[in-house]
Amino acid sequence: MTRIRILGIDPGLQSTGFGLIEKEGARLYYLASGCIRTDAKAELxxxxxxxxxxVREVIAKYAPTEAAIEEVFLNKNPWSTLLLGQARGVAIAAMTTAGLPVAEYGTMQIKQAVVGHGRAAKTQVAHMVIRLLSLAGEPQADAADALACAICHAHASGTLQALDRSGARRRGGRVLVRA
Incomplete structure (x- = not known):
């Protein structure tokens, strides 16, 4: 059975969460997680x-085979959204320049995959991450979100592979199934 190693990223300028899991069949295994913190006093x-x-150091250390990142959500403050988008962009650049395929998932999609409800609270997501990965303790909030993103990809990647085998095509983030 093939094992895939997935890097999940929860982007942020102040704190970027990362989480690594392995998927073998339907089983998920925790590898590592943490937060990348930046100096708030430093220039952008x-x-x-x-x-x-x-992110490049995490990739070099853990050698993931696939990556997933959370999409940008709109804040009430447009400047915060712009900064988040820039942090997300450099994380994607780090993953793609390392040769990783990168999947993107919305917040509601991640919550649906992990909790079963797209409007779940952050605490519910963290609790399910602990249960699904059999963790001894609760990871930092951004790391838990990154692990949730990786779990979402683990569930979605099996579906996408099955669709690929069926002759479906992907274009612009959509799956086109031949009738």
Whole structure:
């Protein structure tokens, strides 16, 4: 049975969560998780560079075969959304320059995959991450979100592989099934 190693990323300028899991068949195994923190007093380019280099270090250390990242959600503050988008962009650049295929998932999609309800609270997501991965304790909030993103991808990747075998095509994030 093939094992895939998935890197999940919960992007943020102040704190970017990362989580690594392995999937073998229907089983999921926890590997590592943590948070990449940037210096709030540093200039924006320096902070973005920290996110980029740190994601590259995680990739070099754990050698994932696939990656998943949470999509940007709209904040009430447009400036916060812009900063989040920039942090997300450098994380994606770090993953793609390392040769990883990157999947993107919305917050509600991740919650649905992990909890079974798209409007679940963060505490419910963290609790299910602990249960699904048999963790001894609760990971940091951003790390739990990154692990949830990786779990979402683990569930979705099996479905996408089955659709690929059926002759479906993917274009622009959509799956086109031949009738």
């Amino acid at each position: 380019p320096t902070r973005l560079g920290t996110v980029f280099e740190s």
